[in-house]
Amino acid sequence: MGGFPLPLLALVLAAWPAWPAGGDPDTPAHVDGAPPAKIAVVGAGIGGSATAHFLRQHFGPEVQVDVFEKGEVGGRLATMTVNHNDYESGGSIIHSLNLHMQEFVKQLGLKYRRNVAGKTAIFNGKDVILEETDWYLLDLFRLWWRYGISFIRLQMWVEEIMEKFMRIYKYQAHGYAFSSVEELLDSLGGSGFINMTRRPLSDSLLELGVSQRFIDEVIAPVMRINYGQNVSIPAFVGAVSLAGAQNNLWAVEGGNKLVCSGLLKMANANLLQAHVSSISPVSSGEALQYQLNYTTTEGNGSEVYDIVVLATPLQASVEPGLHFQGFSPPFDQPPGHYHSTIATIVHGYLNTSFFGFPDPRLFPFASVLTTDAPSLFFNSVASVCPVNISAGFRRKQPQEAGVYKVFSPQLLEKPQLKTLFRSYYSVQVTEWQAYPHYGSNQRLPPVELQPNLYYLNGIEWAGSAMEMSSVAAKNIALLAYHRWNRQTDMLDQRDLMHRIKTEL
Template structure:
């Protein structure tokens, strides 16, 4: 069995794209289009479920890793894309363990919130003092929020049990319903702000704490769906980690573990070919050597198909014609600056008195950036220390638009280098219209639809596992393993 995957760079929280699996003659042929974390994880899971005889071809027109990417400053690499992973992300943890990768050493740093005029909230060295300040300013809003997020995460964690027992879901709605019932589905349709106000969280807390977190994680405001917001808030808590050497190493490692054949190519079109009741799919692609094509029994699209995201893949010969999925992707600019932060802009004329490693911002009309943070390289030596504000350091600025010279001079007293990466980072949640299908056509699957529910490395990994299981069960006509109800009871009965 031969499998092919196509990788295309994208911007998680800044994942990517995978493409095709091709089989040897007289054997089933598989493919994955896209090789960010979603596509590379799909290749790995397809290998697990379809066996060692599968050959995995991976098409990638850009860099493996997609939205997991790095840039180099002074001979050190820094994350320009998805940079943090939560401790409850069990698939990512398992990948790191299987690949023999290491957790990057954590370098402590304090966070502040800036409203355009002054710092309104700041982290200290004393946890109890921080809690007292939160209570004094916001009452018990932060406690209500934490209990809400923990309840959602506890329900979401059921997915690992379901997947460990081999169960799959034919749609994002079915998956969410199995975890949290209609409550989770409703959370994908209701603004985060409405859900929090109903919970008893104050408007002030939403404006000064929740909104800055949404701005740094998704570049959007508190009108995003509640489920997306909960995913984002879970990622804003403690117990976060990253991979030594760069998070993108997980993607290249998964492809290697899957024994994937990486092809630098752009997949141009997918066309159904009927010789029986169920179609195969002809993939046409372009490499540096010229044009090519291949026939596959299963294709997994692991690249966004919404407007504004240029996957470059055309769907030809489908009846009815394949329609572009609704919604679009949000543009976020990551600017890596090597220079001296202008701490006076934040109310600290003496940079030696500026205690923060990162500054988040409230939703204020005049603010042109979402966050600025001192960042550490992906390889941290034992003696490494974070640069002090009076020293030249490396900073990552998230903004909705590229920074012009005047804006750079506002944030930095001076700088040596500026590197800009513009990501189509995650869905534009305000314009999303429902959740896209997982099954586009018989044996043609779409991974990135899960991002409309929540965009993060682990969400893509969960979707990858689900699609590999779904493809396997559909291929073997194991209907009793798809879209089953009351799974917690079923699993307890099986045990």
């Protein structure tokens, strides 16, 4: 969640039954070629709001688009107020290659937040074992001296994966869509990407020739801050995380959640502050529609839709009380669970002595990542900047009271807070079901649950990040459009790079 960042899995779950196809997905919900009258999107995070935007683009101005959100617009993009300033408490960084997010910011007239430089260190519970300096060449020399060419091998590996992943933008610009996460990944990186979702990151890196020491001291801390998990997470998730650990990162002035509210407004979507309690199929002649029952502060309601997109995790730990009724065969709960991460925002004085710097004036770091040491109770601590940065803003020095964000697997108790901080004025806590708990024994959930009933968040099991959700949103909007209009030639096509070059 450092960047939510951005982020699979194997076939051991043979015992878990496949989600029912519920009929031929090519069967349209309409018989006369008319566009859908009403579309529902459940969830107004980045995935849901981007889906509403893309659905409006493809289906046109006449379709009614209703977006249901039980909490705040933005979902896991959220801010928290400390001492009259707002700070990101959820997804905080965006990669420069995230083209959908860049386009959203441009279309909405939002601004990039001014970057405030700060150095990073890695702490093993006793010592700072790696630190950034003001000299780039010195940093490179230290990396080479300690780890050999491991960091070069890693960089080449991440860049190769990113280069292949970037193909999705060409495919989507030409209107191609995929009916499953596996089909999407296969179109980008073939069986290599699929295999990366089924084997641990550590295995892939060791095979590359990356040293165990580099994995323990550099890769593990990055996984801990981004996903709160260790290097046994699948290699594809790890690559997404490592791409989000590079320097070319940005954020939105005023808060990343502004993208979500802006997209809903641009989509002319009807936002309903409501909890969807159940979904059930409704047959009307030859058409298959879906009835959504929901609860608002005023009471209960019900509405029927031609197309429904679920843009919220369906695991019970995240979305309790959402029931699928009347489906034959019945739906089962999707496998796995979401990982709980605690984000604690503290306004106070960092205890730099804990990191080996008795004099706070000599502590040069804005953020400290940690290795997977048993004694450490936190994943990272960082001095954070507000979402609105004025021209004269400067980062607080360690001897001054500053605002810090601490990621930890458990709620920080008072003795732990007193270990990390000499004193503090305020402590605010958010517990996030932030991203999937990754393992090698889960398979990727389906995108199509039934005809015209789609599930966006399955892509998170391949990698969880704002851009992954945006890619999934565009894919589902295209998929829904092509299914509705029976344009099967735009779905799950092979050798798309050659096809696109031929089109050009």
